[in-house]
Amino acid sequence: MKDTFIDKRAVLGTNIRIGNNVVIEQDVTIGNNTQIGNNVTILSGSRIGENCEIHSNVVLGGAPQDLKYKGEYTLLEIGDKNIIREFVTINKGTISKGKTSIGNSNLIMSNAHIGHDCIIGNNCIIGFSVGMAGEVIVEDWVNISGLTAIHQFSVIGEHAMISGLSRVVKDVPPYVVVAHEPLRFAGVNTVGLRRRGFDSRNIDELRSIYRILFQERRNTKFALEVINNEFEKTEERDKILNFVRDSKRGIIKGFEF
CATH class of the missing domain: 2.160.10.10 (Hexapeptide repeat proteins)
Incomplete structure (x- = not known):
């Protein structure tokens, strides 16, 4: 030596x-x-x-x-x-x-x-x-692609995937893929979730939850109420609800229409 x-x-x-x-x-x-x-x-x-x-x-x-x-x-x-x-x-x-x-x-x-x-x-x-x-x-099982810059105090939820060259200035909820500039929801992390044992029912439920949260032009508070009332209580549902409610920086954007 x-x-x-x-x-x-x-x-x-x-x-x-x-x-x-x-x-x-x-x-x-x-x-x-x-x-x-x-x-x-x-x-x-x-x-x-x-x-x-x-x-x-x-x-x-x-x-x-x-x-x-x-x-x-x-x-x-x-x-x-x-x-x-x-x-x-x-x-x-x-x-x-x-x-x-x-x-x-x-x-x-x-x-x-x-x-x-x-x-x-x-x-x-x-x-x-x-x-x-x-x-x-x-959080666990996150994949952050190369040359990504992450702002202080940001939170990235479990099983999320961040695309390369991203600028993370808002919190990223669990189970999603995020991309584009400004950074926004690009779908559920289907490939990663399947690799980790999530079945089609789990993944379809996550898609439905995020459709309400990001794609139906609802305000966030109302969307969370809908998700809480219309979806059966599961570990994944509650993690999403708690993550969004607890976010101090606010979460990333949904699709642009």
């Missing part, structure tokens, strides 16, 4: 492979069977799980790019089985949430940036050069 520095106070698990020119600072924990490529920097406050792949030139746990940050103690927590490709940067949290959190089994492609206090769920794909500002929430 040429020119590699590992602080003696770092806690490393077993069977870890570390490349050349790696820096691992104090107050870092790395789980078993994790692989670390060349020229990686892992800064204090980073917690990395087991069976991760961290490729060359990644920087983890850097100080938040936020002028309010005054050096307070915060963390970056990364779960198990994550693949983090070349030149990715992930900042730790600020006093706002105290940590940036990445779940399990995510693929974060090269050159992506994940800002302070973001919360990423499980089984997500973050595409090439995705830029994610601070305090973004990405």
Whole structure:
């Protein structure tokens, strides 16, 4: 391991492979069977799980790019089985949430940036050069295509797919595909949902719900009342209702007519 520095106070698990020119600072924990490529920097406050792949030139746990940050103690927590490709940067949290959190089994492609206090769920794909500002929430099974820019505080619901070159400035509800400029609803994520075990009945119900929400020129409050009254209570229906009701930034647009 040429020119590699590992602080003696770092806690490393077993069977870890570390490349050349790696820096691992104090107050870092790395789980078993994790692989670390060349020229990686892992800064204090980073917690990395087991069976991760961290490729060359990644920087983890850097100080938040936020002028309010005054050096307070915060963390970056990364779960198990994550693949983090070349030149990715992930900042730790600020006093706002105290940590940036990445779940399990995510693929974060090269050159992506994940800002302070973001919360990423499980089984997500973050595409090439995705830029994610601070305090973004990405729920499970989300696919964000390359060169997408995501505004701070935005929320992306589970099983959503964001098309490439998108500009996300509003919340994206679960189970949908979004595209175009300005970003708007482009249909239900049928391919992704089928891959994850949703049957035709589930998908048809989601289409009907989003038709009411986005395509029938209703105001949002009235559309939610219709959905609540006319559809049987299901996990998917309630997730959509709760997501839209809880949205602080407002949700993306529907079809243009």
